[in-house]
Amino acid sequence: MKIEVTVNGEHQSYDVEPRMLLVHFLRDVVGLTGTHVGCETSLCGACSVMLNGDAVKSCTILAVQADGAEITTIEGLAQNGELHPIQEGFWECHGLQCGFCTPGMIIAAHQLLERNPKPSEADIRRGIEGNLCRCTGYQHIVDAVQYASKKMTT
Amino acid sequence: MPISKSVGARIKRREDPRMIQGLAHYVDDIQLPNLLHVAILRSPYAHARINGINTDAAQNLSGVKSVVTGDDVKDVIGGIPCAATDPEGFPGIKVPHHPVLATGKVRFVGEPIVAVAATDAYIAQDALDLIEVDYEPLDAINSADAAFADGAPIIHEDWDDNMAFTWSIAGGDVDAAFAEADQVVSQRIDHQRLVPNPMETRGVVAQYLPGKDQLNLWSSTQIPHLLRTQISVMLGMAENHVRVIAPEVGGGFGCKLNVYAEEALLGHMAKYLVQPVKWIEGRRENFLHTIHGRDQTGDVELAVKNDGTILGLKYTVSADVGAYYQLLTPAIPTLTGLMLCGSYTFKNVQMNLTAAFTNKMATDAYRGAGRPEATYLIERMIDVVAHDLDLDPLEVRRKNFIGKDAFPYETGTAVAYDSGDYTAALDKALKMADYEALREQQAKLREEGRYLGIGFSTYVEICGMGPSAAMPAGGWESSTVRVDPTGKVTVLTGVSPHGQGQETTFAQLIADGLGVDIDDIRIIHGDTDTVQYGIGTFGSRATAVGGTAMVHAMGKVKDKVINIAAHLLESNPQDIVVEDNKYCVQGAPESGLTLGEIAMVAHVGVQLPEGTEPGLAESHFFEPPNFTYPFGTHIAVVEVDADTGEVEIQRYIAVDDCGNIINPLIVEGQVHGGIAQGVGQALYEEAIYDESGQMITGSFMDYALPKAHNFPRFELANTVTPSPVNPMGVKGVGEAGTIGSTPAIANAVIDALKPFGVRHIDLPLRPEKLWKLMQET
Amino acid sequence: MTPFDYHAPKTLRSAMRLVQAFGDDAKVLAGGHSLIPSMKLRLAAPSVVIDLGGIAGLKRVTAGNETITIGALATHYAVESHRLLPSKCSLLPETAAEIGDAQVRNRGTVGGSIAHADPAADWPATMLALDAQFDIGGPDGERAVAASDFFVDLFITDLQPGEVLTGIRIATPPENSGGAYVKMRQSASGFALAGVAAHVTLDDAGNCASVAVGVTGVAPAAYRARAVEDALVGQGIDAVADASAHAADGVEEFQEDHHASGDYRAHLARVFTQQALSQAIERAA
Amino acid sequence: MKLTGKHTIGATVERAFELLIDPEVLARCMPGCDKLEHRADGVYDMAVSAGIGPVRGKYTGSVTLSDIQPPERYTMVVDIKGTTGFVKGQGVVELAPEGENTQISFEGDVQIGGPIAAVGQRMHAGAARLMTRQLFGAIDAEARASA
Structure with missing residues (x-):
């Protein structure tokens, strides 16, 4: 099936099998490997991307369902060589270790801050509950989101 | 170690820019021309005879390139290795052949049977559905007890029972200790089976270059060099024709400290198809066929005096090690034995372990590897002793602590603790917690029918693995430090970090040591064609052992740089100092030369002092004289909901002593993550196989990894007791959090339920379990 | 995933035609x-x-003075974030916020969850407590079913072959009413080990003029806890504890x-019923 | 996994027993049964398309009726497998009069293996009971229709 999508601002068109998952489409067809696959049951969140402004788990969406959509992946967050404040927060606060969950975690944080620019610590911990991290114990991730929140609201 | 420019500073990681932008390359991100995708058919049965396999339909599926069965490879791929099978260490050990693909029989759910290579990953999966295997199901064994029961089915028919091996350790005079005791305090203690679950599952890409007879193998591994050695043996290739590359590795926690069937299988397929192949493990496969941790159950007896003095310990334990051995399976429980005395002075100790084959995945090293078992056991038993003798758990700890003047201290299990001050860590943690106030609060809440619990863990662990004599596969580490003509520094290290941040901490050490900007340093690891042999990253050893090798190599480079500088500055080496990243004669900084200027001279080769070799690169292989022994006190404060049994962690205080600290930010991160994993064991995680050997917690739907909202903000601090084992005085901190936290949480929950007469509860502390205990009284 | 044909109808009518044409071979x-x-x-x-995602009309959520309507394809987040629902019927956004995680709520739909009838899903409890009506389209035209008649058994609903759930209607609760949803999450999946939605309307004396309690996670299908309701009607907050025992x-x-x-789930149902009812009555007062 | 249950069938014990071991009735009443053919003494080859919720698969295997003691008890073994895994259930079915009806009690073991075991465990008990409920419910309907 033919689909048209805008990925990180670039309009593209592809022919895909209906069964192809969006995450495989992004990684293997579009060639953006920053989005990761960490599970098969929509629980780990490593595959999170923005789809028409909503954070979604791209392992649980068919590529054909994204026909006509605008998608932002981790690769599309930095603008003009400047890190996004959330990316900066993760770096400043040591919000990652192995880095595998990080792209999805940053996308989840991005959604959270769009909807709630000044979240409490509890808001942040709830806001990233769809993303598993096995390395950090989450505290530095919380710090990273707080850092970004502060930077984005002042 | 003095805090200089870099070392000791909270420097943000140099690894991060690529990772936060999606530019890091993990094994699944590797693309090669004509890449085939491999899917693996795995046994749905825990125990069954294979009477036939029909792959015709799969072979005929369009897009399928190759279908490989056990019969196809049994003569060309050697068995999966185990490095710890010395019968002197493990009396009676049985070492079963461990094939990469099963033939004749399957022995656990998830055991690989057939591999399919196809042009597309989806087609490879389709092909699996077309393979017919004629299974004859056999009765399955799902626990050590079942393995030893009369009439139990035999898993490995070369032998007539399921006993895998035995191991024991003894120190002092246990019989005398028990004879002298006022009381014997006993408890059966279970260490449930856990699944490591790094967020990146395993994966392999293999490529064969026939012109060079070279196999390139990318694997998500913690041990590229050991893997290369083993793969070359398994495939019958010359080791120097095999190149193993660990790309970015998305977490390991011990489960990637191994050699797996898929690594050899993919290597073989790439070679025989002369086409690159990729296999990426699914999460369900990871649950079934990547090593598990723990799974020991045993009876502990403590000989005690009425005042709480511990005289001796006996531990009779069985380990359920699964159907086969992986790389270090038998070695893991031995670490439990070595650390059974914990932070305490008793020296009379005896552990007898019997390991059973069962129809499960093998156990092996999972974060802490043997030490969480020891620490949980002794720290839990301290509280049981306090319970039985009606003493304060702190009093029992203090009474039995090894004093700070006793180091180096040889334990009853004959390991030599390098340095320590256990009281200092405890006192600091108590102060942070405001312990007296907590106890008052607890008493007040109990009157309101609310159950607050305060739990301690005053752990000591063994890391910095380790002297080669005590390790199954070498315990040394290596490094090469070279300075390019323009003054850029490249470090090759034999350790292979995967999240621990050594690209930053090692660069900090170099920056200070050589007087060079941190951005001019590159740390290269994980490529066996580039890096001289090393052992790998595990056992909290990367900095203590690998870092020491690097510091020594750097020292050799620095000596040479100073010699050249002295020659150029017409001075004596002993008068050369480094100031503002310049090598100068003391008191004459204006004359100073940069590392780059000196490196250029070394490479041009004409102004060198007589007898000096040109070039500027040095290597060092470091053999650690001892392990290191980090320690600390963790305090957990929990509340158990009287209506539901749910546990809320209200506070978590951790005072860790990992010796000197190179980067506090990274140390904090390691401790945070470690605590989270230990809490996972205490409250949530458990790999359950049902009676027929099916794993019923085989996905994130049923196996709970801790989530962000499960934790409060951790309150961390350190004491610093440098290790004498290495020149940096570092100990290691990769596993301390995991080792320390499980008993702290368990003790806190059990303390909360004290009004209900609860003395011990096995992990994980699920709400229903706690609710039931509260109902019973 | 095995290969399949994919259809993305733009209208409900064409979706219905496809559903009827492909029968058992098709999944919506x-x-x-x-x-x-x-x-x-x-x-x-x-x-x-058959992907219903392209049918725009089924995504709307409206909160009128008489009726609240939720299109079957409205996402959980659309309910969670609706501007008027916190004042009109806070039980709806409160339930939505308890489902899965932010990414799942962005994508998962209310209608999908209800039609799926997972025994541990959150919506069925709340739909029962709010006495929701489900609009269903099928080969024989449209019909409406009350939530209490809809959830039949484990993953089994009153939906017949060829039928599609199109929307949910709830009578906007009066001023003196309130609701609450209380749940324990299964630690891995987040599904309800037990979840209780309670909704009450008080009379002038502060007693319960009407009570509805929906329970999920406990039985093969979500159910109305009628015995609790019967015990509490006409009574005030003091009667909640005794009533919840049922x-x-x-x-x-x-x-x-x-x-x-099962014992533990039954216990949780009782505890959460008490908590949900107490909160509901407080909010109604 | 243990599986027990009680069901009522609107017929006499003798009639209920007849229905329960009649392969044609079983073929009609077993949820999703596509085929049930007699192979040998009490052993029937079976094909079913069974599923719960979104999980659906085709299974083939056998049903064995043994230890048949009319009209009181018999043993039933179901052994089927498909690409989503396998199910092996065995149990004793006992019949007792209950007024004009028959009460059936069932006690057995079910093993579920393969992919469905690893991901769907929270559904196993419920699904097994649902299927026995459906089976005995359908037999009850047959009994009442033919009464």
Whole structure:
């Protein structure tokens, strides 16, 4: 099936099998490997991307369902060589270790801050509950989101 | 170690820019021309005879390139290795052949049977559905007890029972200790089976270059060099024709400290198809066929005096090690034995372990590897002793602590603790917690029918693995430090970090040591064609052992740089100092030369002092004289909901002593993550196989990894007791959090339920379990 | 995932035609958060997938003075974030916020969850407590079913072959009413080990003029705890504790697994009924 | 996994027993049964398309009726497998009069293996009971229709 999508601002068109998952489409067809696959049951969140402004788990969406959509992946967050404040927060606060969950975690944080620019610590911990991290114990991730929140609201 | 420019500073990681932008390359991100995708058919049965396999339909599926069965490879791929099978260490050990693909029989759910290579990953999966295997199901064994029961089915028919091996350790005079005791305090203690679950599952890409007879193998591994050695043996290739590359590795926690069937299988397929192949493990496969941790159950007896003095310990334990051995399976429980005395002075100790084959995945090293078992056991038993003798758990700890003047201290299990001050860590943690106030609060809440619990863990662990004599596969580490003509520094290290941040901490050490900007340093690891042999990253050893090798190599480079500088500055080496990243004669900084200027001279080769070799690169292989022994006190404060049994962690205080600290930010991160994993064991995680050997917690739907909202903000601090084992005085901190936290949480929950007469509860502390205990009284 | 034909009808009418044409071979895709994981694990292999996602009219959520309507394809987040619902019927956004995680709520749909009838899903409890009406389209035209008649058994609803759930209607609760949803999450999946939605309307004396309690996670299908309701009607907050003891009355078969036994789920149902009712009455007052 | 249950069938014990071991009735009443053919003494080859919720698969295997003691008890073994895994259930079915009806009690063991075991465990008990409920419910309907 033919689909048209805008990925990180670039309009593209592809022919895909209906069964192809969006995450495989992004990684293997579009060639953006920053989005990761960490599970098969929509629980780990490593595959999170923005789809028409909503954070979604791209392992649980068919590529054909994204026909006509605008998608932002981790690769599309930095603008003009400047890190996004959330990316900066993760770096400043040591919000990652192995880095595998990080792209999805940053996308989840991005959604959270769009909807709630000044979240409490509890808001942040709830806001990233769809993303598993096995390395950090989450505290530095919380710090990273707080850092970004502060930077984005002042 | 003095805090200089870099070392000791909270420097943000140099690894991060690529990772936060999606530019890091993990094994699944590797693309090669004509890449085939491999899917693996795995046994749905825990125990069954294979009477036939029909792959015709799969072979005929369009897009399928190759279908490989056990019969196809049994003569060309050697068995999966185990490095710890010395019968002197493990009396009676049985070492079963461990094939990469099963033939004749399957022995656990998830055991690989057939591999399919196809042009597309989806087609490879389709092909699996077309393979017919004629299974004859056999009765399955799902626990050590079942393995030893009369009439139990035999898993490995070369032998007539399921006993895998035995191991024991003894120190002092246990019989005398028990004879002298006022009381014997006993408890059966279970260490449930856990699944490591790094967020990146395993994966392999293999490529064969026939012109060079070279196999390139990318694997998500913690041990590229050991893997290369083993793969070359398994495939019958010359080791120097095999190149193993660990790309970015998305977490390991011990489960990637191994050699797996898929690594050899993919290597073989790439070679025989002369086409690159990729296999990426699914999460369900990871649950079934990547090593598990723990799974020991045993009876502990403590000989005690009425005042709480511990005289001796006996531990009779069985380990359920699964159907086969992986790389270090038998070695893991031995670490439990070595650390059974914990932070305490008793020296009379005896552990007898019997390991059973069962129809499960093998156990092996999972974060802490043997030490969480020891620490949980002794720290839990301290509280049981306090319970039985009606003493304060702190009093029992203090009474039995090894004093700070006793180091180096040889334990009853004959390991030599390098340095320590256990009281200092405890006192600091108590102060942070405001312990007296907590106890008052607890008493007040109990009157309101609310159950607050305060739990301690005053752990000591063994890391910095380790002297080669005590390790199954070498315990040394290596490094090469070279300075390019323009003054850029490249470090090759034999350790292979995967999240621990050594690209930053090692660069900090170099920056200070050589007087060079941190951005001019590159740390290269994980490529066996580039890096001289090393052992790998595990056992909290990367900095203590690998870092020491690097510091020594750097020292050799620095000596040479100073010699050249002295020659150029017409001075004596002993008068050369480094100031503002310049090598100068003391008191004459204006004359100073940069590392780059000196490196250029070394490479041009004409102004060198007589007898000096040109070039500027040095290597060092470091053999650690001892392990290191980090320690600390963790305090957990929990509340158990009287209506539901749910546990809320209200506070978590951790005072860790990992010796000197190179980067506090990274140390904090390691401790945070470690605590989270230990809490996972205490409250949530458990790999359950049902009676027929099916794993019923085989996905994130049923196996709970801790989530962000499960934790409060951790309150961390350190004491610093440098290790004498290495020149940096570092100990290691990769596993301390995991080792320390499980008993702290368990003790806190059990303390909360004290009004209900609860003395011990096995992990994980699920709400229903706690609710039931509260109902019973 | 095995291969399938994909259809993305733009109208409900063409969707219905496809559903009827393909019958059992087809699966209807709404948010996809139940179906796609099953297909990925090869536990479901429909040969046709009919994606309702392109039907714009089914996504709306409205909160009028008389009626609240939720299109079957409205996402959980659309309910969670609706501007008027916190004042009109806070139980709806409160329930939505308890489902899965932010990404799942962005994508998963209310109608999909209800039609799926997972025994541990959150919406069924709340729909029962709010006495929701479900609009269903089918070969014989449209019909409406009350929530209390809809959830039949484990994953079994009153939906007949060829029928599609199109929307949910709830009578906007009066001023002196309130609701609450209380749940314990299974630690891995987040599904309800037990979840209780309670909704009450008070009379002038502050007693319960009407009470509805929906329970999920406990039995093969979500159910109304009628015994609790009967015990509480006409009574005030003092009667909540005794009434809640009946929250699992009449359940013949309990859900159970290694996370929670039937006994424990029944206990949770009682505890959460008490908590949910107490909160609901407080909010109504 | 243990599986027990009680069901009522609207017929006499003798009639209920007849229905329960009649392969044609079983073929009609077993949820999703596509085929049930007699192979040998009490062993029937079976094909079913069974599923719960979104999980659906085709299974083949056998049903064995043994230890048949009319009209009181018999043993039933179901052994089927498909690409989503396998199910092996065995149990004793006992019949007792209950007024004009028959009460059936069932006690057995079910093993579920393969992919469905690893991901769907919270559904196993419920699904097994649902299917026995459906089976005996359908037999009850047959009994009442033919009464």
